[in-house]
Amino acid sequence: MQIENKVTFPRLGNYHIPISTFVEKTLNAKVCVSPAITKRTIELGTKHSPDFVCVPFKYNIGNYIEALENGANILIQAGGGCRFGYYGEVQEEILKSLGYEFKFFNINDRKFKPLRYYELLKKINSKLTFRKFMYYFYLIYKQIFAIDKIEDYIRKNIGFEINKGDFENVEKRFLVELKKTEKIRDVNNIFTKYITLLKKIPINKPKNCLKVGIVGELYVLIEPFSNYFIEKEMASYGIEVQRYINISYLFFSRKHKKSRTLKLAKPYLQYDIGADGVDSVAHSKELAKKGFDGIIHIKPFGCMPEINCMPILQRLSQDYKIPILYFSFDSQTSETGVKTRLEAFYDMLSMRKNLNSPLAPL
Amino acid sequence: MKAKIRVGIPRGLLYYKHKVLWTNFIKELGADPIISPETNKEILNNGIKHSIDEGCLSSKIYMGHVDWLRNRVDYVFVPRVASYSKNDQTCVRLFALPDIVENTFYGIKLLKYNLDIQNGKTEKVEFLKLGLKLNKNIFTVISAYKKAKIRQLEYEKGQEARQIKLLENVGKLKILIASHSYNTYDKLIGFPVKHYLEKLNTEVIYADRVSKNNAIKASCKISKSLYWSHNQEILGAVELYKDKIDGIILLTTFPCGPDSLVNDLCIRKIKNIPIAYILIDELQGEAGMHTRLESFVDIISARKGVTRCR
Known part of the structure; x- marks a missing residue:
């Protein structure tokens, strides 16, 4: 048998x-x-x-x-x-x-x-056959694209939902339906259906809410268990989260932009520093220029490219006067430690934003 | 008379691999190479102060050497060595050395070259560019590079020949230190190990004193998909010498990225030789290491049926 x-x-x-x-x-x-x-x-x-x-x-x-x-x-x-x-x-x-x-x-x-x-x-x-291969390749490209778009929208707005759990419910339903899709048209339909559903969810977003970018190593950024659901935790404080790295970025747009990212990272970087290091620096600089309130840099313990980019981020933080919080995850990191540090970071950011406080930027 | 330009070479990381090439090249161009002293506690502490706590010990020591040099010389020589051929690369930490140094010591003047064959940066062209910064005469630069390169090759061949002689020596136990050259020869990392092994009346064999091409070919027998060239050499040396030696010491600094995987694979694949895995961090006391080395040598001598003379 x-x-x-x-x-x-x-x-x-x-x-x-x-x-x-x-x-x-x-x-x-x-x-x-x-x-x-x-x-x-x-x-x-x-x-x-x-x-x-x-x-x-x-x-x-x-x-x-x-x-x-x-x-x-x-x-x-x-x-x-x-x-x-x-x-x-x-x-x-x-x-x-x-x-x-x-x-x-x-x-x-x-x-x-x-x-x-x-x-x-x-x-x-x-x-x-090659045709079949290309068809399904394009299909998963569409699927990945849909997942990334939906997640990106959720990340930016989940902190401000009025009825708790709305976004998560829609996301769950979206993923269940996405699993069943076999044609490109289905994927497109589901995507438009759910993005409109998401946009209809009532939110209460103040204009000058705290905005934090999250950069770092790919795996711990994407897999929520490995970063102790840091994005959810941030959302519960009412922070808008921006993240650049996802699979569609990694596969479909990074290769074309490699030299561009390196240019963006100047004057801090001259050479490629391996894996996602250049992206981390370039994105941090972009976030700083866009006027974000803070950056969170996460990596697994001992990650070589991200350790490479840490001294550079430290200088960037000084130059642009933007606070950066560094997390390093290993199998034993306790969740409480992460939460405490995140809370302190949030407190500091909100005090900085309040112009009357002594921590406000000059 | 104009004073000679002083170029500082940090005694760390790839210095031990390319020292003849670098010092001779700088000397031939009419500059004065200044090499930082052997690693000591002060250099280590300064290095720790100037680096990220999660970096490996070897890179922290390197930063210490750069710190020692930066106020004493005109330029510090910090090259970027990323790949030696089309299908290998070095440790990712080495990719970023110039950038890290420039961002940590703001305003430091660096001399650098960028060896990255994968992206079309060959050694010859990069050395030419480097040389023109020190000496305006292009012919001097070319001949300096050639001379230095020949000396480097001669030096490597000499080392290899000497080691082959040692391997034929039957009397003593032979122990291979399988480690990066920047760990093996460092005063704080590898020297105590080597010193103590010699005290125990064993012959120390070095993994980096082996023909590079042979080693890389041999490493394929243990691991096919390995692409770190320095680790290929070490693994190749293990494979080449495996019948001639009595024990292997895997010497690693905490937390070395490539070694964390390669050493694990090495222990799993090499079965019939005793292997000691020694991990060194910045808090190392020597007593623990001595006990481990002594018991390791005892085990080997018991296996061979030789009693060790004290």
């Missing part, structure tokens, strides 16, 4: 929806989405990972183990500029030594090349 193939991949925010659609349609394989991240996930991951590797590695290992327990047998890992590119090989070795049986596909590309993915997928599923 042949064992049924079940594909899995590490979880990242809500993006498991487009990725699983893509895999299901192009490979004709079943997808076993790893269960939502819980305390158990990170405990499993920490137990089996090297000591001071960055925290996304630990989450990924936890995701894989939980999916393998549910019967997955094909694992996919991507790769990137910093340590991320080497994740695959070490993770494969760790999981094998734990006694699981699986196939591991490591798509380790420095550059984003859809055509190479086609060749790779063709090897697994010989029936795949």
Whole structure:
């Protein structure tokens, strides 16, 4: 008897929806989405990972183990500029030594090349035609785009909703419907339907509300569990949150803008400092110029590109007189610590905004 | 007579790898290379003061050296070495060295070159640009680069030949220090380890004194997708020497990014040689390390059936 193939991949925010659609349609394989991240996930991951590797590695290992327990047998890992590119090989070795049986596909590309993915997928599923591949590629592009647009709108307004929970309800319904879409037209329809629904939600947004930008490392920015739901926490204080980095930015617009981002980061940066470091600096500068009240910089402990950009952000903070709060997440960071620091940051920002207070900028 | 331009070279990170090339190149151009002293507690403390707490110990030491130099010289030499060939790269921390130094010590004057083959910045052109800042005569610059490069290659070959001789020496236990050269030769990180191993009457073998091309080829046997060139060399040395040595010491500074993954893989894949994994941070006391090294050497000698002479 042949064992049924079940594909899995590490979880990242809500993006498991487009990725699983893509895999299901192009490979004709079943997808076993790893269960939502819980305390158990990170405990499993920490137990089996090297000591001071960055925290996304630990989450990924936890995701894989939980999916393998549910019967997955094909694992996919991507790769990137910093340590991320080497994740695959070490993770494969760790999981094998734990006694699981699986196939591991490591798509380790420095550059984003859809055509190479086609060749790779063709090897697994010989029936795949190029037209079909392009169609579904465009479909998930639309899905990712829809998710990002909707999330961006929610991020900016959720802090000011009048009836608590309105935004979350709509988002949940949106994600459930998005999961079922199989055609580009469906995705477009759902997107327009929900964005109008979102815009109808009553909000009470003062004109000079606090605006905070959030920059930093991709994984902890996108996966809300790994940053202890920092965006929700900020929203509960009534802060408008701006975030640049999401998957559509990473895949579809960053490559074209690479030299532009570097130009934006001048005079602070002359060279590429690896992975998302340049983006962090460029976006912080943009936020500072736009007159945001503060910036929050988050990263996993030991993240090399983000450590690179920290001294530069410190200088930027001095030059533009903008407060920056640095968070560094590991598997053990307690939630209370994050909340306390965030609250203090919020208090400081609101005092600065109030011109009569001694902390106001001169 | 005009005074010579003084160029300070921090004794840290890639200095240990390219020191002959750098010092000779600067000397040939008629400038005066000044190398910061061996790392000591004061340099380390200044380095910690001027860097982000989460950076690795090696980079903190580097910042300490830059701090020592910056008021004593005209220029500080801080290159950016990002990749040596099309399909490898160095540690991401090295990508940003000039930017970090410039932003930490505001107004510091830097001399730098940007070696990044992946993005088409070759060593020759970058050295030419660098040389023209110190000497206006382009022919002097070209010949200086050539001379310095030849000396560097000679130096590397000499080191390798000496090490091969050591490996043939049968009498003593041979222990490989598998670590970045900036850790192995540093006075605070690698020197105590090496010193104590020699005291225990063992022969110390260095992972970086090995032919670079052979090492990179050999590293593919352990790990295929590895792309950090310095780690490739170390892993290659482990693979090349694995039949000739009795033990491996993986020496790492906390929290080194590449090493965190590569060392884990190394321990998982290499089975028949004893490996000691020593992690060093800024609070290191020497007693703990001595105990670990001593017991490690004891285990190896018991395995080999030799009693260690005290």
